[in-house]
Amino acid sequence: MRLRIRLILVPIALFMNFVALGQEAERVSIALKDVSEGLVGYIGVAAQDMNTGKQVFLNGDEPFPMASTYKIAIAVTLLNKVESGELKLTDMIEVQDEEWVLSDIIASNFIHQGVSLSLANIMEVMITHSDNTATNVALRLAGGPDAVNKHVEQLGIKGMHIDRTTSDYSRDFYGQEPGRENMAEAIKNLSANPGLANDPQPEFEADAKDKSTPRAMLNLLTFIYEGKGMNKENTAFLLGVMSRTVTGAKRLRGLLPANTPVAHKTGTLGGISNDVGFITLPDGHSFAIVVFTRGSDTPLADRDRAIAEVSRTLYDYFLLMPD
Structure with missing residues (x-):
């Protein structure tokens, strides 16, 4: 009460x-x-x-x-490409080995080469599970940070900018190299230091x-x-x-x-x-x-x-x- x-x-x-x-x-x-x-x-x-x-x-x-709220801007840019006919939500997209970073869906469940998902599913797990591997793929398809920033600016929005891929985040925050071949080491390192993801890093x-x-x-x-x-x-x-x-x-x-x-x-x-x-x-x-x-x-x-x-x-x- x-x-x-x-x-x-x-x-x-x-x-x-x-x-x-x-x-x-x-x-x-x-x-x-x-x-x-x-x-x-x-x-x-x-x-x-x-x-x-x-x-x-x-x-x-x-x-x-x-x-990870920046993933909304990536999604909006991708949907703009769908509007223009450059992409379709049904397009099958291959996840490249170098795009793998620690993530709840792709890197945690698909350990072998040969992962392809539709654009709709890439966006789905990028938003719903905040999947960082999917975000790398989505940002590549969007044209990179510069393309997202350009689209945001075209919408007339000031005060927002995207600069990094999730691979960059992996290096800058976790000190971990991306790539499918590095996932076992990344998981081991995070398991040994479970507080890392939520411990403040003032310089970052x-x-x-x-x-x-x-x-x-x-x-x-x-x-x-x-x-x-x-x-x-x-x-x-x-x-x-x-x-x-x-x-x-x-x-x-x-x-x-x-x-x-x-x-x-x-x-x-x-x-x-x-x-x-x-x-x-x-x-x-x-x-x-x-x-x-x-x-x-x-x-x-x-x-x-x-x-x-x-x-x-x-x-x-x-x-x-x-x-």
């Missing part, structure tokens, strides 16, 4: 106060900072009601490491590469939702894939009412825990949400809780203040 009071009665009183004071967005930002205090190092938030256009920001123009986070502001990621999400640059079928395809994400169950989804539809993409690396996507309210309309964090030396469960608290606070806000 105490948890229910915190998550429902307190926000109702809080938001009624927002109305009286007429400073909704600013006070919601303060609430977001309060609910995440002590759980993460530094947090950035951007959100938008997809019906009204109402927005909320907390450190919205600060650059944050995207980690300070690197200017692969950064986005929450506002820039929010702009990308709104382009997806509104179907700009993609037809209805491809928009539905990407949103459908994002709705099947299995990572980060305790982040955006963590404190929402049961069976709330969420379409999202997580990112986790060192002191970075992120989650971005769309949440559907009971009346059927959605809001886009971006939660970026960095510099966290707290337990992963605390970081997840921070994202969940932000998500629930914004859920209540957009539900109770629809106009």
Whole structure:
């Protein structure tokens, strides 16, 4: 009951106060900072009601490491190539030996040469399981980081740039060479140091590469939702894939009412825990949400809780203040 009071009665009183004071967005930002205090190092938030256009920001123009949330930009660029006829979702794509890095689906389950997947399945596991080998393949097909950046710029989005493949991440963060022949060693090294993936690396986070502001990621999400640059079928395809994400169950989804539809993409690396996507309210309309964090030396469960608290606070806000 105490948890229910915190998550429902307190926000109702809080938001009624927002109305009286007429400073909704600013006070919601303060609430977001309060609910995440002590759980993460530094947090950035951007959100938008997809019906009204109402927005909320907390450190919205600060650059944050995207980690695996950058895979959304890759997916959008690939679907642009599908739109132009350069690629088809049914195209069979061979995974090249040098593209193998530690990943939950491909590298963990297919140990032999001769792996080919359709473009649709490459994108599926890249998003739903955050498969890094699939991401290497997808980025190659997209034309590399420069091609993704060019497409993002053509959409008019500023404040986001992609610089590395997941092979580069493997070298820069884990000190591990990519390639199918190196997977046994990579698995052994990670098993010997299980905390490596979630231990902060301040120098890595300070690197200017692969950064986005929450506002820039929010702009990308709104382009997806509104179907700009993609037809209805491809928009539905990407949103459908994002709705099947299995990572980060305790982040955006963590404190929402049961069976709330969420379409999202997580990112986790060192002191970075992120989650971005769309949440559907009971009346059927959605809001886009971006939660970026960095510099966290707290337990992963605390970081997840921070994202969940932000998500629930914004859920209540957009539900109770629809106009």
